[in-house]
Amino acid sequence: MKILVTGGLGYIGSHTVIALQEKGHEVVIIDNLLNSSIDVLDNITKISGIKPTYENVDIREKDELAKFMDNHLDISGVIHFAAFKAVGESVAKPLDYYENNVAALVYLLREMNKLNSPKFIFSSSCTVYGQAEKLPITEDAPVQKANSPYGNTKQIDEEVIQDHIISGADIQAISLRYFNPIGAHPTALIGELPLGVPQNLVPFVTQTAAGKREKLSVFGGDYPTEDGTCIRDYIHVMDLAEVHVVALEKLLEEDYTTKFDVYNVGTGKGNSVLDVVKTFEEVNDLKLPYAIVDRRPGDVISAYADTTKVEEGLNWKAQRTMADALKDAWAWEQKQS
Numbered sequence: 114m115k116i117l118v119t120g121g122l123g124y125i126g127s128h129t130v131i132a133l134q135e136k137g138h139e140v141v142i143i144d145n146l147l148n149s150s151i152d153v154l155d156n157i158t159k160i161s162g163i164k165p166t167y168e169n170v171d172i173r174e175k176d177e178l179a180k181f182m183d184n185h186l187d188i189s190g191v192i193h194f195a196a197f198k199a200v201g202e203s204v205a206k207p208l209d210y211y212e213n214n215v216a217a218l219v220y221l222l223r224e225m226n227k228l229n230s231p232k233f234i235f236s237s238s239c240t241v242y243g244q245a246e247k248l249p250i251t252e253d254a255p256v257q258k259a260n261s262p263y264g265n266t267k268q269i270d271e272e273v274i275q276d277h278i279i280s281g282a283d284i285q286a287i288s289l290r291y292f293n294p295i296g297a298h299p300t301a302l303i304g305e306l307p308l309g310v311p312q313n314l315v316p317f318v319t320q321t322a323a324g325k326r327e328k329l330s331v332f333g334g335d336y337p338t339e340d341g342t343c344i345r346d347y348i349h350v351m352d353l354a355e356v357h358v359v360a361l362e363k364l365l366e367e368d369y370t371t372k373f374d375v376y377n378v379g380t381g382k383g384n385s386v387l388d389v390v391k392t393f394e395e396v397n398d399l400k401l402p403y404a405i406v407d408r409r410p411g412d413v414i415s416a417y418a419d420t421t422k423v424e425e426g427l428n429w430k431a432q433r434t435m436a437d438a439l440k441d442a443w444a445w446e447q448k449q450s
């Protein structure tokens with residue numbers, strides 16, 4: 114099957130391209146390189162031995178996108194990663210976020226009307242749940258008012274997709290609500306490339322271990338958790354990549370008729386910030402300088418997935434451990450100059 118991957122040179126997209134190629138799919142990537150590098154294309158090719166088709170298309174540019182789609186009318190499925198993702202930046206530049214994450218999704222769905230019953234996988238986030246009342250978090254936990262424009266774009270996007278389907282659009286879609294993706298490909302040829310000072314925990318940890326940062330600030334040591342630090346569900350990016358292929362293949366099954374569904378994608382295990390620090394130190398045999406500082410505004414205390422739905426509905430379960438991910442993240446960091 115010919116599958117379009119928007120944002121396919123980015124962190125999760127590049128790993129998903131490999132997973133698609135491993136299952137024999139033909140991949141076409143569009144990416145405008147705003148948060149990635151063209152070198153990723155060569156590294157994908159090194160890993161899989163197959164060079165995916167790549168076009169530098171900005172999905173905000175309707176004409177560019179239309180021209181691209183007109184040349185690829187045989188696409189069977191679209192996995193849509195292209196978006197902005199920095200929570201803090203979204204507060205400073207909300208319109209950029211609504212343009213890239215919402216308006217461009219509208220353009221993409223419109224162009225997909227040219228395709229023959231395309232399947233659609235959307236990158237959503239557990240941020241839609243805010244601080245859920247019940248843990249682990251199931252898919253029927255209420256979506257809570259977003260506390261950033263970024264979070265809001267994910268909520269609006271899910272509504273846009275559903276409304277489009279309700280209107281009679283000939284597509285089927287699955288929205289995957291990711292918990293916290295970490296790690297890198299075990300070859301250390303592709304991984305996460307944070308711009309500037311990392312906002313997310315694991316890139317900050319690896320950069321600190323590499324001496325690029327003086328020490329890790331652990332945001333808050335007085336939360337009502339076992340060790341006082343926040344709990345998250347850290348999932349290896351390779352596991353996350355694979356579930357995209359599984360979800361897409363489910364949509365491609367002839368007797369699968371559901372038009373829209375959402376799945377939580379996590380491991381089901383909650384780990385604290387200090388668990389991450391300890392595991393990182395253990396598996397990589399090093400010491401990580403850190404200090405507990407004030408809480409970060411907007412952080413939820415605890416979020417981890419109930420994985421029952423994805424296990425039963427997609428017959429999928431994360432295979433890798435947090436230790437695997439932290440080893441791979443460190444191997445990747447050591448390759449960065």
Ligand code: NAD
Pocket residue numbers: 119120121122123124125126143144145146147148149170171172173193194195196197198213217236237238239291292293294
């Ligand atoms: P990323 O920034 O590494 O990848 C996104 C890619 O899209 C980049 O290569 C970027 O150059 C490209 N892109 C952005 N705007 C574009 C545009 N207008 N036209 C074409 N290409 C464009 O991000 P990621 O971590 O791989 O995240 C992928 C998706 O998953 C995003 O939608 C993100 O919101 C979502 N998500 C990510 C996380 C996470 O922790 N990484 C968690 C939940 C959801």
Ligand code: UD1
Pocket residue numbers: 200201238239240263264292293294312313314315317329330331332333343344345386409410411412
């Ligand atoms: C963040 C985003 C969320 C997004 C998710 C995945 C916020 C408020 N939320 O979630 O919208 O979907 O990333 O990309 O930014 N931590 C430290 N020190 C650091 C960095 C983080 O202690 O330097 C802690 C945080 O307080 C948190 C945990 O590590 O408890 C994980 O943080 P992070 O990686 O930023 O992910 P989330 O906050 O879960």
